[in-house]
Amino acid sequence: MFLPEWLKHYQKEQLNGDLIAGIIVAVVLVPQSMAYGLLAGLPPEVALYSSVLPLLLYAAFGSSRTLAVGPVGLMSLMTGATLIEMDISNVNDMVSTAHTLALLIGIILLLMRVARLGSIINFLSHPVISGFVSASAIIIALSQMKHIFGLDIPRGLPAYETFYQVASQIPQSNLTTTVIGISSLVLLWAFKAPLVKLLTSISFSESAIQFISKSGPLAAVVISTFGVYYLALDTQHQVSIIGNIPPGLPGIILPNLELSLIRELLPYAILIALIGYLESVSIAKSMASQKRQKIDSNKELVGLGAANIASAISGGYPVAGGFGRSMVNFTAGANSPLASVITACLVALTLLVLTPLFFFLPKAALGAIIVLAVLPLIDAHTLKHAWTYDRTDAFSLLVTFFTVLIIDVESGIIAGVIMSIALYLYRSSQPHIAIVGQVGDTEHYRNIDRHEVNVDQKVLAMRVDENLYFANTNFLEDTVMRLVADNKAINHIVLICSSISVIDTSGLESLDDILYRLNKVDVKLHLAEIKGPVMDKLRGTDFLNNLGEENVFMSTHQAMQALKSDH
C-alpha cells in the first residue's frame, strides 16, 4: 500500500506540534481563503473547496514537511487577471474556467516533472523575483481598497490606474464600510507585535500567545460579522457582505475540457504554474534549510501538480504554497504534513456546519485581511542591497517592479527575465582581460595594474576572465590585436585559460583567427592552465594542430620559464 515517507516513520511525539499547528493554520486559512477568493473574483466557496482536497494530495506527494498549500495571493491575482483578459463575466463561467485553469496548471507541473524542467526557475534571478513580488503585493493591496472604502472600481486595471481611481473616488466612500475596513486593519495590526508584547508582559504561556496572536483574522471576521448582523449594516448602510455560501463538501466534477478554451488558457496556465512552483519551492527551501531537511524539487512538482488537479476536480481554483500560512505552520511547531491533514479536516468541518455564520461577513474585513497578509511581501531590502552591490541587478529589479505596476504581472515577469539575461550576456560580452606579471620570485602571476609584479618585455601573459563564446569572440580578437599593435617588442603571447570553462564553436574559430593573425606578425601564441574538459574538446581540432601541443603549458609559470629561456 502506498504510504508517504513521513507517515511510515511517524513518531508519537510529533503529534502534539502537528495538532496545534493544524488548528492554528485552519483558523488563519478559513478567512484568508475567502478573502483570496474575493481577490480572484470568485465566490468564497470556491476558495474554501481549494483548501480541502489539495492539502491532502500535497501531504501525500509533496516533499516539504511544513509547506501550507491552498489559495494564495499571487495565484488569485493572476487567476482573476486571466478571467478578466478572457472577457468572462458570468459567475458560472468564471468558476468553470477557474477549474480548467487549475487542471491545466496541475498537468503542466506534472509534465515539467516528466521533462525534468524543474531547474527552469533558476532563470528567475533573486532581484527579479523581489521586484515582481513587491509590485504584485502593491497591486493586491490596491485592489482591496474598493472593499475597504466601499468604492465601485472595475477590476483588471493597471496598478497606476487603480491608484488614480481610488484616490479620486475616496470622497464618495461608504462611511460605514470605511469604519469596518479601517478598524479591521487596526485590529489585525494590533494582533501582531503589540498584542504579543502585551501577552508576554502578563506572562501568558508561549503556545497560548502563539495561538492568540494568529487569531487576528478570525477575530476580525467574528467581530465584523456580528456587528453587521446586529446593526443591520448591510440593509441600512449598504455594507457589502459575503451572502449565501452553499453548505456541504464539494462534489467531484470533471472540468470543462473544450479544446478552444484550453488553447486560450494555456499561455496563462504556463506562467501561473511557473510562478506558483517558484513561490512554493522558495518557501519550502527556506524552511527546510532552517531544520536541515531537504527539498526535492522534482517531488515538489508532483506534489503541487497533484494538489492543483485535486483542486480542479473538487470545485476549486489554482493553489500553491503560501508564504504567510507556511510560516504560521512552521513557527506553530508543525512536524509533518499531518498538520495539513488536520487543517483540511477543519476546513471540511467548516464547510459542513459553519457556512451560515459567514452570511453577514463584510467584504471590508476580508479586504483588510488581504492587505495585512501581503504587506510583508513588499521588500525594499533587496533593492537597497542590489543597489550597493550590483547596480545592474538593481536595474533588473526596478524594470520588473515598474513593468508589473504599469502594464501587468505577466509582462513584468517576462521583462525581468529578458532584462537580467540581457544584462548578464552584455557583461560577459566584454570580459575583464588582465595582463599579468610574476609576484616576486613565486609561481604566482597577478594583474599588473593591481600588484607589484615583474614582466617580461617580450612575453605578454594575459588572462581572460570569461568563457570564450559567441558573444565575446570579437572583443577578444580586438583586444589581442590592439595589445600586439601597442607593444611592438612582444614575440610571445601566453593566453591564461584558468577562467575559461567553455569554448564554443565561435570561440574556437576566433582562436584560430587570432593564431593566424598573430603568425602574420611573427608573434607566437601559447596557452596555459587549460582545464581538463576544455582540453579534451580541443584535442583533434585544426586549431590545436595549428598551434602545436608543445605550446600548451600546464601553468603560467612553466610557460614563462620556457619562453624566457627561449631568448
Place this chain on the structure above:
Amino acid sequence: MFLPEWLKHYQKEQLNGDLIAGIIVAVVLVPQSMAYGLLAGLPPEVALYSSVLPLLLYAAFGSSRTLAVGPVGLMSLMTGATLIEMDISNVNDMVSTAHTLALLIGIILLLMRVARLGSIINFLSHPVISGFVSASAIIIALSQMKHIFGLDIPRGLPAYETFYQVASQIPQSNLTTTVIGISSLVLLWAFKAPLVKLLTSISFSESAIQFISKSGPLAAVVISTFGVYYLALDTQHQVSIIGNIPPGLPGIILPNLELSLIRELLPYAILIALIGYLESVSIAKSMASQKRQKIDSNKELVGLGAANIASAISGGYPVAGGFGRSMVNFTAGANSPLASVITACLVALTLLVLTPLFFFLPKAALGAIIVLAVLPLIDAHTLKHAWTYDRTDAFSLLVTFFTVLIIDVESGIIAGVIMSIALYLYRSSQPHIAIVGQVGDTEHYRNIDRHEVNVDQKVLAMRVDENLYFANTNFLEDTVMRLVADNKAINHIVLICSSISVIDTSGLESLDDILYRLNKVDVKLHLAEIKGPVMDKLRGTDFLNNLGEENVFMSTHQAMQALKSDH
C-alpha cells in the same frame, strides 16, 4: 574640406589596381543587380539606381577599402518578403515602399552608431549565421526556378512549399525558357574553374584571365539577349524578358514618410538593418585581416547608413556589402574605395546609354546568374565542424536552418539567437565543479578525477568553473551541501574562485546561504584565488563580514597549508 582618409593619402601606384577592379566589378554588378531587383520583385532600374549613389557615399564614409556595396541577395530577399507581407502588389507602391524601407534602414544604422550598439551583432553566433545564410541561399536559388523553367509560382511561399510547387509544375515548364536557363547555368559554371584552367593552359596573362573569368554574367546576358532578339523568342515562345528600362540617371526624391507606413515597416527595417550590417562587417573584416588593415565597426555603421539613405533618395532599395562582388573587387586588386567610385561611374554610364540593349534580356538568364551567385553561400563545413566539436552549436545551426526553410527568414534568425542564448545559459547553469588535490609537492592543484593528486581528509578544495549568477546558484548550493553530506570527515571547504569573474546579487545571497548552512554543520568556508574586481565588490558586504577576511587566501596552496597546520 571633407576628404576621406584614403583619398588624402592616395598614391599613384594604387590607381592601376583600382581601375581594373572597378571595371570588373561593374561588369559583374550590372547584370547581378538587375537579377537581385527581380528577386525583390522590383523593376530592374530600382536595383541599378541602388548601384550608383550608395557606392559613392560608402566610399566617402565607410572604413573598408574593398567592400563592394550595392544590391545583395539577402537584402533583396528580405525586402521582397517584407513587401509581400505588407500585401503591396501595385508596382508603384512597391517601389515607393522600398525607398522608405531603405531610408529607415539608413537611419537605424546611424542611430546604432550614436547609441554605440554596433556590438549587438556579437550575439549572432557563427553557427547561427551559417545556418541562416545557407538556408537563405537555398530559398533564393529556389525562388529563381520559376524564371529558369518559365513557371508561374507565387512569391513569398515558405521554401518547402516553393520546392513542392516547382517539383509538381516541372512538366508544365516552358521549353525555350528552360533551354535558355539551363544553358546560362552551364555557361556561368564554365566561366568559373574550367575556363580559368583552359586559359592558364594556353598561357593567357593573369590579369586577362581574371577579367575574362569574371565576365560570365556579362556573357550570359549578351548571348541570351541576342538569342531572344534574333529568334523573337519573346513573342513566339513566350520567353519572359526584362522589357523597357527608363534611360537616364535617377532623380533625387523624398521617400514617403507617412507615420502609419513607418510604424508598419519598422520591425522589418530593424531586422534587415542588422542582417545587412552583420553581412557587411563580416565580409569587410575577413578581407581586412588578410591585408592587415583594420575595420572600424562604428565607421561601418556610418558608411552603410549613408549608403542606404543615398539609395532611398535616389530611387533605390536597401543595400549592403555583398560577399561575391567584394571578393571580386578584392582579388582583382582594388587598393582603395576609388575602385567603387569607378564602378559607380560605369553603372551611371550604363543607365545613360545602355538600357535599350537590355530590352530583350530573358529573366531566365538573370535567374541563372542569381543561382550561381548564391550557391557558394551554402555552407556544410561549419555544420560538420560544429557537429564534431560542439553538438549544441550544431543544434543551433540546424534549428536556424530549418526554421528559415519552414517558416521564414525573420523567424529563423530569431529562433537561432534565442536557441544559442538558451543553450549557453543552460550550460552555464550546470557548471563544471572539480574537487582538486595537490600535484606531488608542487603548488599546483588539479582535478582528482584526472590527475594523481594528494588530498587532505579534512579539507575539501573545490573549483567552480563558472561565474556565480542567478542561473547556477541553486546548483552550487545543492552541490556543496551534497558534498558535505557525503564526506562526513570534512571540517573545511576551500572554494577556489579562479574561474569566477562575476558574482551577481543572487550569487552573493547564495554564498551567504552556503556559509550559514555550513556553519550549522560545523564546516568552515574559505575562499581562494579571488580575482581583484570580484574582491573589490565583495568588500563591505555582509557575506565577507560573516566569512571574515582571514578566510580569504591568495592561492589554493596557501589555503591548504594554513588549514593543514590547523590540526
